Amino acid sequence: MDVNTASVASNSEPQDNIEFDSNEAAYEYYKEYAKSVGFGTAKLSSRRSRASKEFIDAKFSCIRYGNKQQSDDAINPRPSPKIGCKASMHVKRKPNGKWYIHSFVKEHNHELLPSQSHFFRSHRNSDPLKNDPKIRRKTILATMSKQYGVYQPTGLENYIRNQNDRGRCLTLDEGDAQILLELFVTMQEENPNFYYSVDLNEEHQLRNVFWVDAKGIEDYKNFNDVVSFDTMYFTNKYKIPLVLFIGVNQHCQPTLLGCALIADETLFTFVWLFQTWFLAMGSRAPSVILTDRSNSIEAAIAAVFPDTRHFYNLWNVLEKVSRQLDCLYPWHDTFTKKFNKCIHRSWTEEEFDKRWVKLVDKFNLNEDAWFQSLYHDRKQWAPTFIKNISLAGLYAPSRSESPNSFIDKYIHLETFLREFLEQYKLMVEDLYEEQAKSNFDAWHDTPELKSPSPFEKQVSFVYTHEIFKRFQVEILGASACHLKIDKQDGDSVACTVKEFESGQDYMVEWNGSHLDICCSCRSFEFKGYLCRHAVVVLQMSGVCSIPFKYVLQRWTNAATSRYPISEKLENVQTKTRRLNDLCRRAIILGEEGSISQESYKIALGAIKDALAQCTNVNNSVANEGPAVSKEPATNLDVNRITRAEPEKEKSNSNGTAVMNEKVPAQPEVVNIGIDSSFHQMELPNARHLQLHNMMAPQLQGVVPTMFHNVASTQFHNVTSAQLQNSRLPH
Known part of the structure; x- marks a missing residue:
């Protein structure tokens, strides 16, 4: 059975009886099959005849075929999509010149994405008509509108019909884009786990920007139960279109879990932002998210975080009530008093409903569609309806009482981007210092009891x-x-x-x-x-x-x-005492171990040995019960560690440096790239080209031509060397 590639059905699965005129025809056939199924392809290997020098053997595979090969001590590991997938097609040449399928492996060990096939590099240029941005965008809209139709009854196309996607971009002053990207590069050089993402429109202009530092990523691992998504600076028309992801730590202090500058508040923007943030946070969704009251945000959360409970910030709702009901100004005080009683003093749902009806009748709000919609959404903002969940202090009646207000002292209505970037550094340092002080107090101070309770x-x-x-x-x-x-x-x-x-x-x-x-x-x-x-x-x-x-x-x-x-708080008390004691001793050990190279090696060896033994003991306790502990492998007696007397302290005047081990960064992101080319990341509902942690050789000479073939481009964690060959207009 001879095959003409142009006539192959897009969903035809490779069969043993299919023949090809050449290995290139076989590869085109495999690409068409891969495109219909939803994975990218690569030419894995080929072999020539020693006698005739003609190709006699070729193997094509999924781009995730094989395993990533890299040295353990690599400082900047090269991104790779390889995750051990076995899917492949092996073809061989017959004596008559025809090619046949020698073997075919169908199964993949990852999700297939047929609706996003055009994002794979191997399929990008296979059909110029389908790769037209307008046609591709229309196809994506048709798919997404089915998913979001419940939130937008008129359909997604009607929702954004008046949006000019090509013209949307960040409103920045000249040079701001370069300053922003230089900040990202600098922060990533200081800490490789710093994460950022840049979204460009069709005109190569900045449209959306997201970033989060390493501490924000680490904080989210411990405090991902409740997150507040704050859009106040964007919706209130500040000079910078800033939105923030905010949480709280164990000291009830605000933690910055991500920042973004966005061009608009459309559904697509929020879907891009939430997907990017989700990826940066190791693909862990929050248990609860608090946001402004917005149809676009609600639809995006339902799409990206379907299992997350979504509530509105109470302070945000109350502020909008006073702005929306200007007609009640003569009765403002009376209305506010009764409205607050309904919101804050209704202990049952029935009591809330009765007071709301009286409020509507008294102030003739039956025809006010916005106020009626507020009642319709009451279970997402009214305190009476929020049960069986903890909001960790992020749900507050006024912004001043909310942890979100911490950033208000760093930004005001006339703050421009350059000023904010300087304030951002100060804000991060202040947050670090406050948490460090609270941790120190927890280790060294005992709270005072004021009652016999x-x-x-x-x-x-x-x-x-x-x-x-x-x-x-x-x-x-x-x-x-x-x-x-x-x-x-x-x-x-x-x-x-x-x-x-x-x-x-x-x-x-x-x-x-x-x-x-x-x-x-x-x-x-x-x-x-x-x-x-x-x-x-x-x-x-x-x-x-x-x-x-x-x-x-x-x-x-x-x-x-x-x-x-543990379920017994007495055990928690004992554990806390042990933790505090170990922290104090660790500080002393660190000070002693840093004096010389020899003491550093002794301290480091003791820590490694102790950590390995503690891990083994804890794993044994968790799986099989208490384990018999062994004697430490080091002679260092941590019980006898004392602070060095001043006259006994060793000098570092000999120039001996204490070497710190540099651990390769392993950001929890999907890094895409293979051999000398690169491929798009497989992200559901994505509409952007995304490059993660690209190395300079991969980007040079590729980006300028690539821009002409995609509707929008997104760079993740691009290094300073990569920026030299790509100019981003402000």
Whole structure:
């Protein structure tokens, strides 16, 4: 069966009886098959006859065929898509000149992406008509509109019909783009784990930019339960179109999990941004994300983070209420009072609905579509409907009370990009310093007890200092609360707790058999620790310790531990004491070990041996129970480490340098590149060409011609040498 490549069905699978006129025809056939299935191809090998010098053997494969080969001590490892895939087609030449399929492996060990086949380099130029940006964009829109149709009833094409994708770009002053990229290069040279991504439009202009430092990536590993996506500076028309990903650490301090400059607030922009951030964070989605109230953001989150719970920032909703309802200005104070009562004092959903109806009737808001839509989305922003989840202090009624407000002192309405970049460095340094100080205090200071409460003593060695102080306020405030039992059924109790300070009544429900407690003030949901009203009910019930489920590990001194805390808080206290003691001794060891090269080697050897033994012991305990520990392989006695006396300190005047091991960077990103060419990354719903950690030889001479064939281009972690051959207009 002879095959003419042009007539091959795009979905035909290689068969044993197919013959080809040449090895090139066989490769074109395999490419057409690969394109229909959804993977990129490469010519793996070929062989000539020693006698005739003609090709007699060729093998083609998936671009992910084989395994990555690289030296363990490589400083800048070359990106490669190879992950051990076996998919391939081996062809051989018959004596009559025809080629046949000698072997064919169909199975892949990775996801296939037929809808994104045009992104692979091997398929990019195979069909000039289909690679036209307008046609390709229309195809992608048709696919995506089905996915997002539930959020945009008119379809995605109608949603962006008036958008001019070609003209959208960042509004920057002359030279700003170069300064921005130079900052990225500098920060990546300082720390290879610094991550950034640049998105260009068809005119080669910056459209979207994202970056996150190594600390932000590390913080997200420990605190990915709740993330706030802040668009205030963009929506309020600041000079720089800045959006931020913000979290909080164990000290309730804000952590910067990513920054971006975006050209607009369309669906495509947010899909690109969330996918890029998701990739930078090791492909881990947050449990909860808080955002502005926006259809585009909501649709993008549903597409990129389908399993993430999505809520609106309360402070953002309340600010928009005052702006949207200008018609109520004469009754502003009255409306605000009743609206706040509905929002903050409705302990049940039924009570919320009744007060909302009265509010609508009193102020004639029945015809206000925006206000009615607010009620429709009430479960995503109203405190009454947020249950069984912790928002870690990121959900606040005003921006000043939110951790997001930390950046307000570094940026104002007239801040330009160059000024912000300088402030960004200062802001990062301030965040580092604050966290380092809090960590130091946790290691060296013991919190002061202010009451005989067993709850206070219980968590004094568990919570971080900041959280302990906040919970301590609740312990002391419990003395100003009066409890009345409304209903009791076995182990279940429903109480009303009157707080004399505020004059408010709160409903608390306690189930002793399941150790479940819930207060209408929602303190645990919003702050992550129990309130004074719950403390009063626990005391009344004869409970002497806080149920384990209400002591979140993210607020403890073991927050960054890779092992979950035990269900017995006494074990957590013991573990914390051990951690603090080891940290103190490690500091002393570091100081002693840095004095000379010999002491450095001794300290480093001791650390490596101790770490290996501790890891083995912990793994044995986790899998099989306690393991028998062996004697340390080093003679260093850490129990006898003391600080060196000043007169005994060794001098470094001899010029001996303490060498630090440089560990190759292993960013958790999909690095694409093979041999002398490069390939697009396989990212669902992607519409951009993406290059990750490209080396200079790969980029030189490729980028200028490549721009003419793609609708948009994206560079990830491009080094300074690569920037020399590509000019990016501002």
